[in-house]
Amino acid sequence: MAITTNSIHMCSHVVAKTPKIPSFKLSEKSVSGVSCTGRKWKRNVFPRAQETVQVGLEGSESRRKSKVLEGNLELDVAAERELREKGFLGLRKTKLVCTVGPACSSMEELERLALGGMNVVRLNMCHNTREWHRDVIRNIKRLNEEKGFCVSVMIDTEGSQIHVVDHGSPSSVKVEEGSVWLFTAEKFDGSRPLTVQTNYEGFSEGINVGDELVIDGGMACFEVIEKIGSDLHCRCSDPGLFLPGAKFSFWRDGRLVQRNHELPTLSHKDWADIEFGISEGIDFVAMSFVNDADSIRHLKNYLSTKSCRPIKVLAKIESLESFQKLEEIVEASDGIMVARGDLGVEIPLEKIPTVQEDIVHVCRQLNKPVIVASQLLESMVEYPTPTRAEVADVSEAVRQYADALMLSAESAIGLYGHKALAVLQMASSRMESWSREENRQRFLEQRQLGVSLIDRIAEQICNSAVEIANNLAVDAIFVYTKHGHMASLFSRNRPNPPVFAFTDDDSTRMAMNLQWGVTPLLVDLSDDIEANIKVTISLIKSKGLLEEGDSVLVVSDVTPTVSTPLSFQSIQVKKV
Numbered sequence: 001m002a003i004t005t006n007s008i009h010m011c012s013h014v015v016a017k018t019p020k021i022p023s024f025k026l027s028e029k030s031v032s033g034v035s036c037t038g039r040k041w042k043r044n045v046f047p048r049a050q051e052t053v054q055v056g057l058e059g060s061e062s063r064r065k066s067k068v069l070e071g072n073l074e075l076d077v078a079a080e081r082e083l084r085e086k087g088f089l090g091l092r093k094t095k096l097v098c099t100v101g102p103a104c105s106s107m108e109e110l111e112r113l114a115l116g117g118m119n120v121v122r123l124n125m126c127h128n129t130r131e132w133h134r135d136v137i138r139n140i141k142r143l144n145e146e147k148g149f150c151v152s153v154m155i156d157t158e159g160s161q162i163h164v165v166d167h168g169s170p171s172s173v174k175v176e177e178g179s180v181w182l183f184t185a186e187k188f189d190g191s192r193p194l195t196v197q198t199n200y201e202g203f204s205e206g207i208n209v210g211d212e213l214v215i216d217g218g219m220a221c222f223e224v225i226e227k228i229g230s231d232l233h234c235r236c237s238d239p240g241l242f243l244p245g246a247k248f249s250f251w252r253d254g255r256l257v258q259r260n261h262e263l264p265t266l267s268h269k270d271w272a273d274i275e276f277g278i279s280e281g282i283d284f285v286a287m288s289f290v291n292d293a294d295s296i297r298h299l300k301n302y303l304s305t306k307s308c309r310p311i312k313v314l315a316k317i318e319s320l321e322s323f324q325k326l327e328e329i330v331e332a333s334d335g336i337m338v339a340r341g342d343l344g345v346e347i348p349l350e351k352i353p354t355v356q357e358d359i360v361h362v363c364r365q366l367n368k369p370v371i372v373a374s375q376l377l378e379s380m381v382e383y384p385t386p387t388r389a390e391v392a393d394v395s396e397a398v399r400q401y402a403d404a405l406m407l408s409a410e411s412a413i414g415l416y417g418h419k420a421l422a423v424l425q426m427a428s429s430r431m432e433s434w435s436r437e438e439n440r441q442r443f444l445e446q447r448q449l450g451v452s453l454i455d456r457i458a459e460q461i462c463n464s465a466v467e468i469a470n471n472l473a474v475d476a477i478f479v480y481t482k483h484g485h486m487a488s489l490f491s492r493n494r495p496n497p498p499v500f501a502f503t504d505d506d507s508t509r510m511a512m513n514l515q516w517g518v519t520p521l522l523v524d525l526s527d528d529i530e531a532n533i534k535v536t537i538s539l540i541k542s543k544g545l546l547e548e549g550d551s552v553l554v555v556s557d558v559t560p561t562v563s564t565p566l567s568f569q570s571i572q573v574k575k576v
C-alpha cells in the first residue's frame with residue numbers, strides 16, 4: 001500500500017496560568033502539494049516550560065513504528081451498501097429516525113427499515129406496554145449484533161400534558177357551531193352527550209369566563225361561558241372535530257394562557273420508563289414538554305450516576321415556554337427535537353416554519369444535533385405516495401441542515417412505513433446534492449464554542465480541515481474520536497465528503513448516529529495515531545471501499561501519551 005501523506009500536526013502544551021492566544025502559521029506548501037517535506041514534530045524535544053503551538057509538515061513516509069492492531073471494523077451494513085451503490089459523495093448525510101409501533105415492530109419489518117436507512121428507532125412511551133417496548137429494543141439489539149446494523153434506540157417520555165381522555169367515542173366526534181359542551185376532570189358515563197373528560201383535575205385553574213379554548217391547535221374552538229368548581233361550560237365558536245386524546249390550549253386577548261409549569265416534566269411513570277430504558281441499554285431519552293434547562297440537567301445528572309453506559313438527553317421543543325428559553329435548553333441538552341405536533345397546539349400554525357428555522361439555526365450555532373419531527377409525510381399513513389407539499393417540507397428541513405428527520409405515525413401505524421422512509425432517503429439525498437452544488441454551507445456561521453485553548457484548537461482545526469477537504473475534493477474525512485466531539489466539530493461544518501468517525505467506544509458510536517454526515521465505525525484504537533490511520537485505511541481498503549488513487553483527510557484527537565497534559569491533533573491528506 002503506497003500512501004502519500006501530507007500532514008499538519010498541531011499540539012499544545014499548556015502550563016501558563018493565563019494562556020496567550022497562539023498564532024498558527026500554515027505555509028502554502030502545507031495545504032497544496034501532495035509530497036512536500038517539512039519539519040517533523042518530535043515529541044522528545046517539545047518544549048514544556050511554556051505554552052506552545054507548532055504546526056509541522058510530515059514527509060511521505062511515516063517513520064514512527066506502528067503497533068499492529070487487530071483488524072476488526074464494524075460498519076453499519078446499510079451504510080456499507082449505500083456506499084457501494086452511490087460512492088462517497090452519494091452517501092446520505094441526513095439521519096433518519098423511525099417511530100416504531102404495531103405496523104413495524106416485527107423482526108422482519110425492523111430489518112426492512114434498517115436496510116432502508118433507519119439510523120435511530122424511537123419508542124413513544126405514551127403507547128403500549130413496557131414488555132412490548134422491551135421486545136422491540138431486544139429485536140433491534142439482535143439485528144445490530146447478528147446482522148451488522150448500527151441502529152440506536154431512543155425512548156420518548158410521555159410527559160405531563162393536559163389532554164382529553166374521553167369525549168364519548170372511540171373515534172372522532174363532530175363539534176357543531178353553537179353547541180355547548182361540559183369539560184370536566186370527573187369520569188362520566190360515556191353515553192352522556194357533549195361531555196369531555198380531561199386527565200388533570202387542575203385543568204381549569206386560572207381560566208376565566210370569556211377565555212378561548214382551542215382543540216389541537218385549531219380542530220375546533222370554544223368560548224368559556226360558565227365555570228362551576230373546576231368544570232367549564234364552553235360554547236363552540238368554530239366548529240370542527242374532536243379526535244381521541246385531543247390536546248387543548250387556552251387563549252386570552254389573542255395570547256396563550258401559559259400553564260405548563262403546573263405539571264412536572266417527568267411524571268412517576270416517566271421515571272419508571274427511564275429506569276426501564278437504562279436497564280435495556282438505550283442510547284437516547286427524548287424528554288417531552290421540557291420547560292427549562294434545569295429539568296434537562298437534572299435528568300443528565302441522574303443518568304450519569306445510574307447508567308454505566310452514557311445516555312444522551314434530547315429536549316423536545318413542544319411548548320411556547322420551551323421556545324422562549326431555547327438557548328439555555330439547547331446548551332443544557334445533548335440534542336433537540338422540533339416536536340411540531342404539540343408545538344402547533346401552543347403557537348399559531350403559521351409560525352411553525354419560522355420557529356423550526358430558528359430552532360435549527362440555534363442548534364447549528366451551539367453544535368447540538370437537531371431532529372425535525374411530526375407530520376413530515378402524514379398522508380403516507382394511508383397512501384403509498386406523499387403529497388408534493390410534504391416533499392417540499394422534508395426538503396426544506398434538509399436545506400436548513402437539520403441533522404435528522406423523523407417518521408411518526410407513517411412508520412408506527414402506517415401501511416407504507418418503508419416507502420415513507422425511502423421518500424425521506426430520496427428527498428434528503430437530492431437536497432443534499434443541490435446544497436453541495438450551490439455551496440450552501442458557506443452560509444453557516446460558526447460560533448466559537450470552546451473556552452480553553454485546547455478546545456479552541458480543536459474547533460479551528462476542524463473548521464480548517466473541512467475547508468481543505470472541500471477544496472481538495474477528498475473522498476472522505478477520517479476522524480478518530482473517543483467521545484465523538486471531534487466528529488461533531490466536523491459535522492457542524494456540513495462538509496462535502498462523508499465523515500468516517502472511528503471510535504472504540506460503543507456508546508459514542510451509537511450517539512453519533514444522530515449527527516449529520518457522520519458514519520460511525522467501531523474499531524480498536526491504540527495511542528499510536530499512525531497505527532490507527534494505517535490500520536483503518538487498510539481495513540476500509542480491504543472491504544473494497546477505498547481504491548488506489550482515492551484521497552482521505554485524516555484528523556485525530558486521540559492523545560498519544562497519557563503521562564503528559566498534552567493535546568495533539570493532526571490533519572493529514574492521504575492519497576491511497
Ligand SMILES: Nc1ncnc2c1ncn2[C@@H]1O[C@H](COP(=O)(O)OP(=O)(O)OP(=O)(O)O)[C@@H](O)[C@H]1O
Nearest residue numbers: 099100101102124126127128341342408409412413
Ligand atoms: N408503540 C405504539 N403502539 C401503538 N401505537 C403507536 C405506538 N407508537 C405510536 N403509535 C401510534 O402512532 C401515532 C403517532 O405516533 P407518535 O408517537 O409520533 O405520536 P405523537 O402524538 O406525535 O407523539 P407525542 O405523543 O410524543 O406527542 C400515535 O398517535 C399512535 O396512534
Ligand SMILES: CC(=O)C(=O)O
Nearest residue numbers: 339340341342373374
Ligand atoms: C414528536 C412530538 O412529540 C410532537 O410532535 O408533538
Ligand SMILES: [K+]
Nearest residue numbers: 156157158288
Ligand atoms: K411522547
Ligand SMILES: [Mg+2]
Nearest residue numbers: 318339341342
Ligand atoms: Mg409531542
